[in-house]
Amino acid sequence: MLTIRLANEIVEQTMLRLKRNVNVMSIDGIILASGDKERVEKFHEGAKFVAESKKTLIISDDNIHDFPQTKHGINLPIFFQEEIVCIIGITGVVDEELLNISSLVQLTAEVLVHQALIESKSEWQRKMSVHIFEELISGTSINRFVKERINKLAIPFIAPYCIILLKAEQKTGSHRTLIQYIDDFFYNKPVIFGHFQLDEYFILITELNQTTLTKIVEAFNTYIKSKFSIKIAVGEHVENLERLPHSYKTAQLALKHHHTVSKVIYHQEVEVFTLFNPEVAHHYSIKTLNQLDDKLIATLQCFFNNNKSASATADELQIHRHTLAYRLSQIREQTFLNPAEFHDALKLQIALWHREG
Numbered sequence: 001m002l003t004i005r006l007a008n009e010i011v012e013q014t015m016l017r018l019k020r021n022v023n024v025m026s027i028d029g030i031i032l033a034s035g036d037k038e039r040v041e042k043f044h045e046g047a048k049f050v051a052e053s054k055k056t057l058i059i060s061d062d063n064i065h066d067f068p069q070t071k072h073g074i075n076l077p078i079f080f081q082e083e084i085v086c087i088i089g090i091t092g093v094v095d096e097e098l099l100n101i102s103s104l105v106q107l108t109a110e111v112l113v114h115q116a117l118i119e120s121k122s123e124w125q126r127k128m129s130v131h132i133f134e135e136l137i138s139g140t141s142i143n144r145f146v147k148e149r150i151n152k153l154a155i156p157f158i159a160p161y162c163i164i165l166l167k168a169e170q171k172t173g174s175h176r177t178l179i180q181y182i183d184d185f186f187y188n189k190p191v192i193f194g195h196f197q198l199d200e201y202f203i204l205i206t207e208l209n210q211t212t213l214t215k216i217v218e219a220f221n222t223y224i225k226s227k228f229s230i231k232i233a234v235g236e237h238v239e240n241l242e243r244l245p246h247s248y249k250t251a252q253l254a255l256k257h258h259h260t261v262s263k264v265i266y267h268q269e270v271e272v273f274t275l276f277n278p279e280v281a282h283h284y285s286i287k288t289l290n291q292l293d294d295k296l297i298a299t300l301q302c303f304f305n306n307n308k309s310a311s312a313t314a315d316e317l318q319i320h321r322h323t324l325a326y327r328l329s330q331i332r333e334q335t336f337l338n339p340a341e342f343h344d345a346l347k348l349q350i351a352l353w354h355r356e357g
Contacts, residue, residue, distance in 0.1 A: 002086045006112070006113065007086065009112060009116075010022075010033065010086075011023070011033040014108055014109060018101065020090055020098075020101075021034065021035040023047075023091070024109075025075075025088075026086060027087070029047045029051065030042075030043060030044070044069075044075075045066075045068055045069070046067045047089065049067070049075075051077070054077055055077070056076050056102075057074070058073075059075070060094060072093050073090050073091040073094065074089065075089040076088050076102060078109050078113055080114055080117050086109075088106065088109045090102055126193075129153065129193060132146065132192065133194060133204060137163070139245045155191070155206070156190055157190075159238075161241065161243075161244055161247060162234065162237045163202060163235040163247040163251045164202065164204075164205065164235065164251060165196075165200060166202070167201075168228040168229065168230040169199070169230075178228060178230075179194070181223075181227065182203065185220050185224070190205065190206045200255075204244075220232070221264050230262060231255060231258045231261060232265070233251050233254035234264060234266045235247040235250040235267050236267050250271070251267065253267065254267045254269065254270050285351040285354035289352070289355055291334040295327070297352075297355075299317065299327045300352065303339055304349055310324055328340070
């Protein structure tokens with residue numbers, strides 16, 4: 001719907017270039033704004049005709065009796081996305097000069113309408129995105145109202161999902177907001193984003209696998225770090241919307257332990273801090289060890305029991321060291337954790353403890 005403010009702006013901008021009165025009318029035929037203030041809020045028969053016919057109407061001596069309380073002039077439909085949003089009328093006897101001017105006035109009006117409505121739609125989408133995000137990370141069940149809101153955004157919410165959190169401080173010389181830069185960079189990508197808490201921003205990415213996501217996030221960091229002192233924290237990928245609170249918590253944790261500006265930190269880098277929470281650790285244990293068969297589990301446990309000594313482990317299991325090396329490489333490939341490295345070994349050990357518990 002066209003606002004009074006936008007209607008007045010169209011009148012002001014077009015009349016700057018004309019020596020004639022301009023009216024902007026709603027599709028109901030009501031004059032919303034006019035250079036002739038006495039005509040505002042009056043009904044315009046010609047505008048109603050244009051709205052219904054979607055055609056330009058010239059009012060002259062020949063037909064003015066068909067349109068009571070109107071004046072000579074030309075009335076043109078203004079379209080947005082193939083729908084009439086308003087009618088613009090130029091008062092005066094319609095001659096060749098006015099016909100030429102009317103095309104420019106119509107174009108100017110459509111540009112103003114398009115810009116205003118696009119900005120309004122973008123603002124609505126951003127507000128809706130924040131509401132949806134708050135609902136999705138709240139931990140409450142996702143009801144039909146939330147699903148309806150998601151559908152209105154026209155973004156394919158396809159798994160997997162991942163939440164990214166950002167904290168930023170604008171650098172001198174940059175006059176655009178972080179939201180504007182995010183909007184530009186992620187244009188046409190399956191994301192919602194917004195300003196969430198104080199200096200915290202979120203990006204919820206859908207449909208992208210870990211490899212693609214990492215490339216995009218690193219590219220975004222390169223793109224934005226010259227303009228903002230920024231910290232970017234990437235949460236865990238999850239396979240359904242109900243698990244988004246977990247993705248959010250892992251992103252929060254990563255952000256909490258993020259101490260390097262202009263660097264991306266991934267939840268895996270600080271994941272060990274979450275494993276002191278029994279519920280999180282249990283889920284982590286299942287996720288991490290699920291791909292390992294009993295033989296590899298036993299090998300891993302024996303390796304840790306022997307303080308990561310390859311020779312002692314091979315002796316206890318009565319296998320060749322090459323066989324042990326092969327099994328450890330299998331564990332590394334299937335869990336993406338290296339049992340020989342301290343931080344990875346700690347995660348694997350905690351996973352084993354919770355598996356046994």
